[in-house]
Amino acid sequence: MSDYDAIVVGAGNAGSAAAITMASKGLSVLLVDRSDPPGTKNLSGGVLWGNDLAKILPKWQSEAPLERFIQDKKIGFLTEKSSIIIDFKTKIFEENKVGHTVLRSKFDPWLAKKAREAGATVIPGITVESLVKKDGKIIGVEESGDVVTSNVVVLAEGINPRLAIEAGLRPPLQDWEVSVGVKEIIKLSPQKIEDRFNLSSTSGLASEYIMGNLGELNAGAFFYTNKDSISLGIVAPMERLRENGVTHTYDIIEQFKEHPSIAPLIDGGTVAEYGAHMIPEGGLEMVPQLFGDGYMIVGDSAGFGFSNGLVLQGMNYAFLSGILAGEAAVEAKSRNDFSSSSLSTYKRKLDNSYVLKDLRTFKDIRKVTNNKSMYTTYPKMLESILLEMLWERGQPKKKVREILGSCAADLNVGKLKTATDFYYMYRRM
Template sequence: MAEVDFDVIVIGGGVAGTVGAYQLAQAGREVLLIERGIEAGSKNLSGGVFYCRVMEQVFPDFVEAAPVERRITRNVLSFLNESSHVNIDVWDTRLAEPVNAVSVLRAKLDPWLAEKCEEAGVTVMPGVKVDGLLTEGSQIVGVRSGEDELRAHVVVAADGVNSFIAQDAGIRAKEPMKNLALGVKSVIRLRREVLEDRFRLTGDDGVAYAVVGDATRSVAGGGFLYTNTDSVSIGVVLRLDDLAAKGLDSSAVHDHFLAHPAIAPLLKDGELLEYGCHLTIEDGPAMVSHDLTLPGLVIIGDAAGFTLNTGMTIRGMDLAAGSAIAAATAINRALEAGDFSQAAMDVYRTELDAGFVGADMKTYAKAPAFLENEEMYKDVGRLLADVFHGLYNLDTTPRRHLLAVARDALKRSKLTMTRLARIGWQAVRAL
């Protein structure tokens, strides 16, 4: 085999990069993890619900050992209007046995993951930006940072949603705005007792809200609110093309959500701890249809497009970890065989397709198109609120059956029965 500085160089110290590097080091490989931030996590941002079952394959005691905030046992899907909301509130203790999802703060989680990498023998190099790939013919043989060159048998691009590395490799072009969304998020501290009273939580249990409608001032996307130990993570995710088309300012939309009369009381007397913006992926299935490998290169996590937004859940971290595990398996096999050809790297795609990452990307392939339905962001929420208003508003007029109330509400709304049926049918097929 060629002379190299490391068996594997991983670019990016997010969830994907750290999990991949850790798995490879555990298998006895010489691994370098390069992160441009001053430490892992310093540039990263998630809403913060980590569907963490996949981490059992990496750290069997993940939930106990990692710096996680709360176990999510309540999920609220909220249709928010200007002066009303309709919430579907699902509390289920089975979600804690075993723990299905936890809230996390990346500023704590990513440094912990990087520390685990170091303990496993990974050389972690923070504060260094990879500028490009080293190639010999069609083979990727290492990375370039400024004047420095480092060589490896395999390079793993885990450099996040913009992945300049995937672009440098000629795998991806600049992503169209329609495939991307902008996330704007605040972390707001609340005294633990206040938070638990306000959100009806006990112990380490937590709640995750997914909010559509007036959360985003009708821009395609949604709002989220997740409880941490003594803070809430709250923000909006806005599809870039729709945000531009509606001419709205992303921070103003974020502020509008936090000030909404249904939301503001939940944040009352809170102290702003963090505020940040980050791009995220709106149409992951479209992005992962690109190649994910070249000879000597694999692309994982957001860099490859592994994010799924169904309106009810935003998933990226679990898919980042799942894709990293698949990549580590393929790379280990390549290192054993001393074969870093295209065929050897393509084992990664086979591994993905054999597991939940590939399967889920296919299952939810229609979700992004479903979420393009404009009516989801205004009319559906209003219709629901009008139906319930008709039931609860006992104004001494004679009562009518639910069907008649619903028919009247539909007549007043911009939706038609046919349109509603079509949205319902699409929802059933996409989600």
């Protein structure tokens, strides 16, 4: 007989959600995380959209350590000297309060505590060294020679799924499948944050940018307000970093902080934390076999992330995939069958959820986010158009058609290339 019904490796969003789902339905669950308190080294931008969390923790909005609810959402383009921003402020966000900024070093230990309260045994500070296999089935985990067994292992290791790779459950990661995220937390008093960004004591701002000032790195950036700090950072595809010989991502985040539209926003702040982490961006193509005899793979380990250059999400997919894997394990327990065919309900649930539906809908999104013109020519083109339209220089004015024509000529962009880029952007986004 196994020691536990389920062992969950990793107490991030996905692992803790799975543990809560299973433990609250009476399964015996062991949740292990390498950091102590669990999840304290995890990194996110991070805007958390909590619709899925509400399914297992209905009171999350009043109980979780949240920073500020998102009231103001900006998306924009940066060029060397300009910023072109769409500022979306809505009462609807305020009425629903589903999007919040969080700091994972506070949030993840809280979520793991909720798993403990649901009945899971939570052991932090343990790095699982390998999976244990018997007759082709995963039957448990091993650490320092000790083996603990379970009917099912839920692999929630995050974006570096070493155990799954070593056990041959998924191929090693390729450069094209991941981006590198670099983040700083900058301390700023609540008063300054509220005055500077026109916020109340609870409301917050989340901005995402396409960095048109960094050439072909295809980098994006984010800027989020917390209670008494700013979370900011950059995200760049590993492929582009390698191609461009960038080994110091620190320089990129510095360029973001020094941008003329960003520097005044962090003036007077002090850097409190710095970190870097990978992000799954390979879409549907990087999703591995998600279940097998005695195991399921959830969250970042499964490649569940969404990015279109202006929106970055993974925590919501992590929660939902964890919950669905938890439900599949509960059903498997009722059948007393943890075989691959029994656990295939996990995949069926994912197929019917927005996790795999999104990855399918946006299966070609990398062709947009990989397009170098998105990060070089088009932000400059936008800047030139706005300069022509908004800057009175004592010159004869031009019609939009002429402005577009002269911008394209100045930037040496062919009409066909532009037309096809925009057509495919329209089709793929």
